[in-house]
Amino acid sequence: xxxxxxxxxxxxxxxxxxxxxxxxxxxxSELMGHDQNDAPTSAxxxxxxxxxxxxxxxxxxxxxxxxxxxxQSKRPIGAFALIHDGVDFDAPDNQPVDLVFGLVVPEESTxxxxxxxxxxxxxxxxPVVCEQLRRCHSSxxxxxxxxxxxxxxxxx
Numbered sequence: 001x002x003x004x005x006x007x008x009x010x011x012x013x014x015x016x017x018x019x020x021x022x023x024x025x026x027x028x029s030e031l032m033g034h035d036q037n038d039a040p041t042s043a044x045x046x047x048x049x050x051x052x053x054x055x056x057x058x059x060x061x062x063x064x065x066x067x068x069x070x071x072q073s074k075r076p077i078g079a080f081a082l083i084h085d086g087v088d089f090d091a092p093d094n095q096p097v098d099l100v101f102g103l104v105v106p107e108e109s110t111x112x113x114x115x116x117x118x119x120x121x122x123x124x125x126x127p128v129v130c131e132q133l134r135r136c137h138s139s140x141x142x143x144x145x146x147x148x149x150x151x152x153x154x155x156x
Contacts, residue, residue: 001116003123006078006103010034012139012146021089024051026082028102031079039073040043041090044104058091063072063124067103067117076116080146082133096150099124099133101146 011031018024025048033041048069051057058064078100086096101120105113123129123146132145 001076001112001121002083002147003078003116006116007080007143008147009139009143011077011079013079013143014136014139014142016081016086017084018081019085019087019124021052021087022049024064024083024087024097024100025066025087025102027077027081028100031081032077032102032104035049035134036077039077039104042070043070043072043105044077047104048102053143056090056092058089058097059121059123059124060091060093060095060117061127061130062086062091062095062098063098063099064089064093065117066100067113067123068104069107069109070104073104073109074105074111076103076112078103078116078140082136082142105120 011012016027018027029041031046033039033044047070048066057066081100083098086098089097138140
């Protein structure tokens, strides 16, 4: 499954003005729960919040991938937000998070869940991709960067 299979423009927020980790989780839940009869916003939030209680999904370098599983979901659903000022996400490097990809999958989709997380982590750990995302000014630009072939990493 590709990133383009789980996200669409209506689930992307550009320059979101949120100020806390909880509000980021609420935003991700709202974006993913929008017009989803099989995945209500409240169930998505509860899943993301419970997973976050186990340990931060902040990866470092301003990136977080809050994720969870819900019984009601029939397919993986993704959302993305570029956070205007970044928020404390208890990331291992203690840096604020400004790139957030939320993900929920059906409860029984263990292998698919791990595959999607690996794809997201690989894509978002590319510094060129992160720089491109941070320069976006619209949801359509963000969607294009998230779903196009990843650029080659620049050697440091």
